[in-house]
Amino acid sequence: MKTLFRVLALSLALAGAASAARADEVSVAVAANFTAPMQRIAADFEKATGHKARLVFGSTGKFYAQIKSGAPFQVLLAADDETPARLAREGDGVAGSQFTYAIGRLVLWSPRPGLVDDKGEVLRAGRFEHLAIANPKLAPYGLAATETLKALGVADALQGKLVTGESITQAQQFVVSGSAELGFIAFAQIHRDGKLIDGSHWLVPARLHTPIRQDAVVLDKGKGSAAAAALMDYLKSPAALAVIRTYGYER
Known part of the structure; x- marks a missing residue:
């Protein structure tokens, strides 16, 4: 019986270690207007996936300049749709990863x-x-x-x-x-x-005014990141959408 308990304990420990190894962190540049909903979404995202989103808030224009200068962001949640598209055209964003997360x-x-x-x-x-x-x-x-x-x-x-x-x-x-x-x-x-x-x-x-379509894009430094991919998927989930609508956004 003791041997069985030791085997079970070892299995649980290995499972926990494997889970921790799979968990990752993603660096996210977030448009200032999306501060409150993204803080909630990031907390829910960590609980649901084990991945952690490290958030930096600011203006989309400033983020563009920082990304062009080599800032280590992996995902951008912009306040428009043109900036993510521009970054993708210029090779700083992953082609095909852009989508509208909020209006x-x-x-x-x-x-x-x-x-x-x-x-x-x-x-x-x-x-x-x-x-x-x-x-x-x-x-x-x-x-x-x-x-x-x-x-x-x-x-x-x-x-x-x-x-x-x-x-x-x-x-x-x-x-x-x-x-x-x-x-x-x-x-x-x-x-x-x-x-x-x-x-x-x-x-x-x-x-x-021009529609405020807010798009997300995986940046070049986030290419191949499991946490970045998981965050993009989570932003499309019903759970994230519920939070987004709570704050007056459309999608």
């Missing part, structure tokens, strides 16, 4: 109840000192914000009131801190556990 929505938000109306007329009235946006050259949500202002015909009138953040996260921080009374951010950023946070907002109609 983002732009929102005009203020922590002050009643400041932002549900039609965005506050922009035409202009009764505020500062409007925060992300840098349109670095962040697709910033570009969508400038396209919205142009579509509404208020871009020139509000130019002097713009406060520009490096990323959508910094744009939100400007609003939260009071540096700007309101700002264009990602709809996901005003969600907490499936519920809207306090304040007032206008969900910008998708027709006012």
